[in-house]
Amino acid sequence: MKKLKVQDLISIGVYATVYFFTVFIATMLMRFTVPVFHSLLVPSMSALISGTIYLIVANKIPKFGAITIVGSVMAVFFFAFGYFPLAFLPSFLFPLLADFVQTKTKIADKSKIMLSYTIFSFGLTGPILPLWFMRDAYIDSLLAKGKDMTYVNSVFEGVSTASFFVSMILVVITSFVGLKIGQIIYNKHFAK
Amino acid sequence: MKNNRYIIFDPRSKLVTVIFASLILISRANPSMELIFMVFITCLLCLSGSIKKAMVIFMSYIVLVFLTIQFFHEITGVLSAIISFILVVYKSLLPPVAAGMFATQNTSVGEWVAAMKKWHMPNFLIIPFIVICRFFPTLRHDFKSIRQAMKFRGIYLSFSQVVKHPIQTMEYFLVPILKQVDYTAQELSATALVRGLGYEGQHTSVISIKLKIQDYLLLASLLVLLLIEGGVIL
8 A cells, every 4th residue: 555645644634633623513512402411422423524524535545544543633632631541542443443444445435435434433432431431430439438329320320321322323323324414515516 | 932930841741641640530549649639730730830720620620529528428319310420520530631731731832743753753643743733723714714704695503504404504614614625735735845844864853852850850749649549658
């Protein structure tokens, strides 16, 4: 595979900024519309609106590394703003996997981009995984205080397991829809 | 440098502070340790010149702790359990956020790049990083201009508009930005090549990156905190 040139790296940086921007918009949209657990829906919302950018990056810079770097922007952000290390791992690993699928495998083009975009979208789940992780910390701290936690425990059990699966399945669905929308916009304005 | 009255830390020791804050969150440190670290990071923020931010962070930490102890001492129902859960989550997220502020505050892009070069990071990491930092203000500017142009033509970004025509609203925003981005990328490439970014050999930098006394003190005190947390001392 060809190596990335300086021009490619600059384009990647620029598109990565736009991607960061769309994720920011998705976060804001969710924050103002969904009250408490808005962060659960951020990955699916941004999967819905960043399909076009993904298509442009995949088509304009068809070399291994581009998608990884675009996704890793979020990893750097999560790291710098002190979400803890587990949060930045998914936003690095999933884009890497998506990149691998996109540039190194030989599946039919249409299903390939669909698959890689779905994988890519999971990159944003990093910051919400701690919600389940933190739950344990919370329960630990209460148990340390000597509380009887059986009741609250049972309440949380249902809420978090269900919400976990709901938000994960939602990511798959919205990335599918988001890529379809992206393709419409891409074909209308950017395809040459 | 912008301000010589305040102590300036090395980007590398700032990064170590961020990692340490994350470690505290993962290892579920006991409350007193969290408090000590919060006091520590508040002092650091004050020393590096952002006293106001330090105060805001510290006060919100105190308020969260107070609320948790005072009002949610007894958990009676589902609602109070959920509120108390949210309080605990926000409280334990505060130390890393403060550390992140400390790291990004008063550190110029040039310093970060110099530090990355010192670590011998490859080009494919450094160049996108520089571009993102430089490009972000431009993007914000473009975004504002597009919004103004839309308003001029009578297309408003209102809630009802977003709900009624979500794809259309998205198209109106994304397409101009992406078209504009294409030009900016070409311009940036030209500038970068003129400035010698594509040069294969050794690059030099105006900024000298060196660990100074304050950095050693910071690293040493972090080490002491880590040892206390690990149960080696006390």
